[in-house]
Amino acid sequence: MRKKLTIAAIALLAAGIGGGYALSNVSSGKPYNSILQDDPKPLVRTSYSGGSTAAQPVDFEKAAGTAVPSVVHIRTVVKFKQTQSRGGMNPFGMDDELFERFFGGGRSFQRPDQKASGSGVIISEDGYIVTNNHVVDGATDINVTLNDRKNYKAKIVGTDPNTDLALIKIDGKDLPVMPLGNSDEVRLGQWVLAIGYPLNLDVTVTQGIISAKSRNIGINRQGSAPVEAFLQTDAAVNPGSSGGALVNTNGELVGINAAIASPTGSYAGYAYSIPSNLMKKVVGDIMKYGSVQRGYLGISMAPENLDEAQRKELGITGNADGVWVADTDPTGAAAAAGIRKGDAITKVDDVNVASSAKLAELIAMKKPGDKVDLTLVRDGHERNVSVTLKGKLGAMSGQQAAAVEALGADFSALSRADAAKLRISGGLQVTNIREDGVIGNQTNMRPGFVITKIGGIPVRSIDELKAALAKQDGNFQIEGTYPGSGSIYYYGINDLN
Incomplete structure (x- = not known):
């Protein structure tokens, strides 16, 4: 069992x-x-x-x-919000119509706190x-x-x-x-x-x-x-x-x-x-x-213990002791380095790799921009390649532009004079926030906010904003200030992608 x-x-x-x-x-x-x-x-x-x-x-x-x-x-305690019985779950799991027949319509109830x-x-x-x-x-x-x-x-x-x-x-x-x-x-x-x-x-x-x-x-x-x-x-x-x-x-x-x-x-x-x-x-x-800086290789790994039909589908002809590549992201780091479907990765920086778990662990220890030396087996021959890891959003200009667009805001670079008044080296001022964007949905940020850092990385221009977003792993903090406030504010962003 x-x-x-x-x-x-x-x-x-x-x-x-x-x-x-x-x-x-x-x-x-x-x-x-x-x-x-x-x-x-x-x-x-x-x-x-x-x-x-x-x-x-x-x-x-x-x-x-x-x-x-x-x-x-x-x-820990997780508090539940008070909710209405109509149109939603009631505390006894009863059908809402039956619940209202016994207790009256529109009654509110408080679920108990969950402790752990x-x-x-x-x-x-x-x-x-x-x-x-x-x-x-x-x-x-x-x-x-x-x-x-x-x-x-x-x-x-x-x-x-x-x-x-x-x-x-x-x-x-x-x-x-x-x-x-x-x-x-x-x-x-x-x-x-x-x-x-x-x-x-x-x-x-x-x-x-x-x-x-x-x-x-x-x-x-x-x-x-x-x-x-x-x-x-x-x-x-x-x-x-x-x-x-x-x-x-x-x-x-x-x-x-x-x-x-x-x-x-x-x-x-x-x-x-x-x-x-x-x-x-x-x-x-x-x-x-403020968030994890994780590098991505950009491959999908084949299951271990492949049968003959699966090996044939992947084009595997050898018996290398490593992790077989089932596919590659065409915009990912592995594809850029020439790695392709059917390759077997046997080493990462001279460390033997015999399982997908070990490969995932070694890559998870790296950040975007790090170079790793991989040993591959292709068609029975061993070769070495150097791979520069990318962030989850990749490093292609189109993807970077898409990441900025996903934020749902318009930005303007801060002038030197304005930066000096705020006693900062520079930043991007948010001039408009759209309701359909990530910032509008996930934060209470207001127009006029000056972004100084994305995930701990300083930003002073749109290009620096793009580069900083490309290094984020989905969840990160936006740091900055409001003119005249004299305080630092933080806004958390979850799952930009």
Whole structure:
């Protein structure tokens, strides 16, 4: 019987140790941040470091004691709006006509708030916390409880549904930061600990081994271009563990717990974590730019274990150990580099690629404009090509113009004199906003607003606006100011495409 896999299973819905790792960046005076700064050596050093799996410890006390203070309990509330019974859903699921016969027409009702519980990991001394997108998605109220029982209100900084990651922030200082490990160095059979707040219990530590890498289980349907390259472990993970830590025996974060494979919704042997290296790239982008800067190769990948008819249709004649290209986007990066249907990609920057999940993970670590060296097999012959990745919107002038048009506004470059008055280096002033555009539908921006940045990228002309839009991954922030306000304003844009 096939097991049912679900992300939602470990974001727990509700019906109604001393120590820690907190270092300061002494040279800059800024709070230590494990994502944006080079990580110092971990507090715990075991015989496993740099050694073989046979040298791994059987006592996890030091690793657990170091990591536990950095894992937090997250509780969320999603408030439902008051609605009318006529013409819509009523709270009992009854037919509206029957409902009105019993209770009268046009009555309003209030659905109960939905509460949920998850986990998170502290990644900076000043309160940045990484968790799963599905833990905080739609939340109107987010409460964070630290291991020392202190409670904080949190706000969402940014999310990436494609990797099921989210960054939230609390107002704290000198918080215990979990050091990052290198998930690329994780090996099969390596001991790991899963730390979180399952089933609304207090912090819980379980142990297991890495049983698979780069696992794609096809359960992330939150984004338009999901990336799944999970670390698989048999450490027990249950509802409420979402967003918690997968930790190696040095007390380093190697993964963010995200899903379980289970026919019942509770732990049944397999758990899946987002690799820390992928998390670092995604969260780092959110911190720097306000959204994820993701490069796209522009191919569709053939299913693994192709039968003879499928191989013939794709024009595959060899037996290369790689990822076969089923098709290419004619305006994408791969097509521009000469990659075509029937090619097999075997390496990315000299890293072997044997599965579509691994290829997706490696490309997801890059941003638009990055160059990657691919090794291909075509007609039994190996060749190397250099590919410059593009953004989701591509880099063709027609697509860039279409992206600007989709915003639904007219723009005028700010003169030097006007820029000087606003004490900015330059920008684009919004002279008109159309009701059918993205800005008009998704924001309350008013004409006169001066755009200074798109997704963290400065813009001072239409060409710079086009270039900045081409680097966005669907969701981003528009930053700017209103003349005379003296304040910075942010407008979020979702799914420009």
